[in-house]
Amino acid sequence: MLLEKNIPHEFVNDLPQGEIARQANPMGRIPSLILDDGFCVFDSSVIADYADALNDNPVLIPRSDVKARLRVKRWEALADGIADSAVVVRTERIRDVDRQDAATLELHNRAISNALDYAALLLGKNEWCEGKSITLADLALASALVYLDLRQPERDWRGAYPDLAAWFGKMSKRQSVIAASA
Template sequence: MKLIASYTSPYARKVRIALAEKKIECDFVEESPWAAQTTVPNYNPLGKVPVLVLDDGTTLFDSRVIVEYLDTVSPVSRLIPEPNRQRIVVKRWEALADGVCDAAVAIVLEGKRPARQQDKDWLDRQRGKIDLGLKELGNELGERAWCNGEAYSLADIATGCALAYLDLRHAAIDWRAAYPNLVKLAEKLAKRSSFAETIPPTP
């Protein structure tokens, strides 16, 4: 099995953390979907990473599908609870955290365009998604130990990856000042070896 991904993608980090938590061996193939000679479209017609290539050649994308697959192939450290209601709550957390990443990535991409072509309304719109997304993450976490209550889950992994991606690409967004409960969660997550071993390289 191999994971085609970049080290900085927050979606790929979510998958790498899931692999580590579940103690699943997997080769890592570093690929930038933006490189001129990228092979990513050979594996994912959408040209995005991460992609998981199974031993029989089956390709899985996107990160949410990959993580769900990984959680079912090994019973070690269940990341998505089985009861339907709890499962959906965790998937909602993942959608919210990934959505914050989507907006953060969109701003990075817009920032790569020549200054005169950048659309301020579009940038503001994406920033609004980050701000409201963070507010919802903070509200939903409240004073709980973990996002889904008492047990560590995919919700924590997705939230931790989104917060770390903001630190990596949008250091000016001071989510720490506004959400001490998210800070506490991020600090707790940083102590897990799965998080410590997947820290993205600083650009």
């Protein structure tokens, strides 16, 4: 959001529960945003909302069309749901094999699969997730898929959803996505 809207900032790549992450968020989670006056903002949806309000170039969360705004926020929830479940699966998989909980893995892998089905259906052959230009919906979904590729490279979602793959291929070339994925 900050890169797409050309909002000057310093990007700090700290680990979850790292020193800066814990300073910024009592739960130690990333991402967090620390304002110039020291005020700490956390949870990506709160950060995205704030960032979008800072300027109109471009507007990434619709302002006046309440239903369009709702659709974008629902995309965001879907994308965050994919990322949250991918984090749970990752947390489970790094345990010793005999301590991994098969039901948890199944529940969250199924949630990811169902969310991808839903995303592919909603996107269809459209150029953007919502409307006729980029919004938070595209950025949130791209972020979730970048994370999914990192943690579950074996998941062949591109084969299952070629239109979603084509959309992601285009998103992946955006400077903001390249920079934020580094």
